[in-house]
Amino acid sequence: MASESADEFEIIRTLFAPYADNAGARGLTDDAALIEGRFVVTTDAIVEGVHFLPGDPIATVAMKAVRVNVSDLVAKGARPTAALMTLIWPRSRPAEEIAVFAEAFGGDLQHFGMTLLGGDTTSTDGPLTISVTAFGEPFSPRTPSRADAQVGDDVWLVGGEIGSAWLGLQLRSGAMKLDEIRRDRDEAQARADSEAMAGHVPDYLSLPGEPFDAEAAWLMSTYLAPFVRLECASVVAAYARASMDVSDGLVADAAKLAAASNVALRIDANAVPFSIPSERWAFSGGDFRNLITGGDDYVVLFTADPGQRGELETSEWAGALRLSRIGAVEAGEGVRVVNAQGDDIPISNAGFSHKLGR
Amino acid sequence: MASESADEFEIIRTLFAPYADNAGARGLTDDAALIEGRFVVTTDAIVEGVHFLPGDPIATVAMKAVRVNVSDLVAKGARPTAALMTLIWPRSRPAEEIAVFAEAFGGDLQHFGMTLLGGDTTSTDGPLTISVTAFGEPFSPRTPSRADAQVGDDVWLVGGEIGSAWLGLQLRSGAMKLDEIRRDRDEAQARADSEAMAGHVPDYLSLPGEPFDAEAAWLMSTYLAPFVRLECASVVAAYARASMDVSDGLVADAAKLAAASNVALRIDANAVPFSIPSERWAFSGGDFRNLITGGDDYVVLFTADPGQRGELETSEWAGALRLSRIGAVEAGEGVRVVNAQGDDIPISNAGFSHKLGR
Numbered sequence: 001m002a003s004e005s006a007d008e009f010e011i012i013r014t015l016f017a018p019y020a021d022n023a024g025a026r027g028l029t030d031d032a033a034l035i036e037g038r039f040v041v042t043t044d045a046i047v048e049g050v051h052f053l054p055g056d057p058i059a060t061v062a063m064k065a066v067r068v069n070v071s072d073l074v075a076k077g078a079r080p081t082a083a084l085m086t087l088i089w090p091r092s093r094p095a096e097e098i099a100v101f102a103e104a105f106g107g108d109l110q111h112f113g114m115t116l117l118g119g120d121t122t123s124t125d126g127p128l129t130i131s132v133t134a135f136g137e138p139f140s141p142r143t144p145s146r147a148d149a150q151v152g153d154d155v156w157l158v159g160g161e162i163g164s165a166w167l168g169l170q171l172r173s174g175a176m177k178l179d180e181i182r183r184d185r186d187e188a189q190a191r192a193d194s195e196a197m198a199g200h201v202p203d204y205l206s207l208p209g210e211p212f213d214a215e216a217a218w219l220m221s222t223y224l225a226p227f228v229r230l231e232c233a234s235v236v237a238a239y240a241r242a243s244m245d246v247s248d249g250l251v252a253d254a255a256k257l258a259a260a261s262n263v264a265l266r267i268d269a270n271a272v273p274f275s276i277p278s279e280r281w282a283f284s285g286g287d288f289r290n291l292i293t294g295g296d297d298y299v300v301l302f303t304a305d306p307g308q309r310g311e312l313e314t315s316e317w318a319g320a321l322r323l324s325r326i327g328a329v330e331a332g333e334g335v336r337v338v339n340a341q342g343d344d345i346p347i348s349n350a351g352f353s354h355k356l357g358r
Numbered sequence: 359m360a361s362e363s364a365d366e367f368e369i370i371r372t373l374f375a376p377y378a379d380n381a382g383a384r385g386l387t388d389d390a391a392l393i394e395g396r397f398v399v400t401t402d403a404i405v406e407g408v409h410f411l412p413g414d415p416i417a418t419v420a421m422k423a424v425r426v427n428v429s430d431l432v433a434k435g436a437r438p439t440a441a442l443m444t445l446i447w448p449r450s451r452p453a454e455e456i457a458v459f460a461e462a463f464g465g466d467l468q469h470f471g472m473t474l475l476g477g478d479t480t481s482t483d484g485p486l487t488i489s490v491t492a493f494g495e496p497f498s499p500r501t502p503s504r505a506d507a508q509v510g511d512d513v514w515l516v517g518g519e520i521g522s523a524w525l526g527l528q529l530r531s532g533a534m535k536l537d538e539i540r541r542d543r544d545e546a547q548a549r550a551d552s553e554a555m556a557g558h559v560p561d562y563l564s565l566p567g568e569p570f571d572a573e574a575a576w577l578m579s580t581y582l583a584p585f586v587r588l589e590c591a592s593v594v595a596a597y598a599r600a601s602m603d604v605s606d607g608l609v610a611d612a613a614k615l616a617a618a619s620n621v622a623l624r625i626d627a628n629a630v631p632f633s634i635p636s637e638r639w640a641f642s643g644g645d646f647r648n649l650i651t652g653g654d655d656y657v658v659l660f661t662a663d664p665g666q667r668g669e670l671e672t673s674e675w676a677g678a679l680r681l682s683r684i685g686a687v688e689a690g691e692g693v694r695v696v697n698a699q700g701d702d703i704p705i706s707n708a709g710f711s712h713k714l715g716r
Contacts, residue, residue, distance in 0.1 A: 030504050031400055032400040032434045033400070034398060034496075036396040041390060041442065041491075043443075045478050045480060047482050050481065076389065076390045084401040086401055086402075117399065118400070120401055122403060122409070123408065125485070126407075126487070138392075244388075244389055260388075
């Protein structure tokens, strides 16, 4: 069939060229790149209307495409090194946005220490789609899989909070109003926080028709471009038995790890790390089960020998990476979420579907 | 946001599992795979309505997704070894087709000696999209790029014919009628050939409302699932200075090679390999320039030292792989196509747009 015009290809190549490794990627002029070594490799695509909203800023969409892949590498204890990218661009989207996309995508690669090895560009009448294949260099000889959990292991989260992205999506999509996360909050303090930040953050972190709100901005930014911390890879490499990233909701992903390892996972609800606005929302009438099933968290779930508990709890990462021991690996199958008394909390995934379809 | 239900994921995983390498790919249960060595890596996506027609059989769509990537590896002198695949599946397409897709995709990987390292699956309201990242093991220490052509080199094609896929697309899309490729043909012989093959080929190689035609079937099968020959990789590794695969039309791709190498390419029209039906079509009124600009050929274009001409022309591959010396590398820029008298034939890419948009 046909190609873009040579001109169009040339423009796109030029936009992405600054982020290429010219040895392996040959300045993006070739059909293939050369790599050599021992790599963890992963692939993840994001699709408009499925993984992000059509109105999301193109810059954060680019960052999200990078970060959902970085998250997979980090969860395997690997340092990200390089990526290939397929960009499927809607004809209806302004072509000028490609330059913004390229700068954000390339900038984010650089932020994570990655180079662009190559890619493929296509125009489409369908949704914007970005598929990334990412390579990482493992920090340790052993790369933890989902299948390595053992009965008696502690269950840990590292890298951030659960549920903030879900709340951010509710705000951005209009499914939830600003006052739902402001309930029971000190209004004067909220105004002061927001006034201090207003003007220092991008416009897209404001809600149309609402005053700027610092906590809403934080929640929405977590949804738009997850904060993936490279340092988590060191924790995984040093301590994890089984490991995976949490992207589809804590409960659903814990169930996948449990199934792969032929074990059960117990999650202690009161040990799960939430953000301050998420906790306030839950304590003032919100159902916290939305937070642990909502998805888009991009933190790392891992299991470890309980003998390493002391070392992990006192490590330098404990605070900075919000390292949290959230439960234990048990005999059996599936996931149970328990309250402080150890009683099961009923979780029905089907009941929490304020989500984009995937 | 949300995931497919665990069940749906499990079904898809099971469908693709037979094609996984269980060491590196961990039976497709993990988020990442391990690879080690020296690799050529490439990525190419195919999108419904752009690279294939909505009505194309799902099995050949799967094969095409594999082969457009195999073609890139072969053109770099590499033996394909493994792939990652992102499948973006329209909600409107019957889910039963996924099993057919998986079998054809996996079967084609096996045919080329490749294993599946992992992937990602998403539902979409947009077009069916398959993005593949493929890995290959280079046959020689040096991997030819597009930029290595030298003035005085011979220009070669290896792996098949130019233009058959374009004619096949015209037939399948209805842009051309069967009698246009039957002109000046021995009708009795055509009927005999077709009767001998009828019933031995898939239904989708027949045209609706037309008698089965063996040559039309060949042309359409070339468009639907290109015949990529692994042996071409050996020729490239042994002889190529610059090399790339021809996917966007011979003239357009030759222009890319010329630009990357800072040289001009001369193509001798009468030396370009065409199929018998393509030649007959061109000699009975069709404009042959459509064949050399049409695309989807998936053969290899390379340049080589003229000192190797004798060896190449008498090699065992010359016949089987349709090795053809089609021109020369000259000083200057761009591509010129010349007739038997050496006169330039005007080529306007814009004039030959009976193509799907890309």
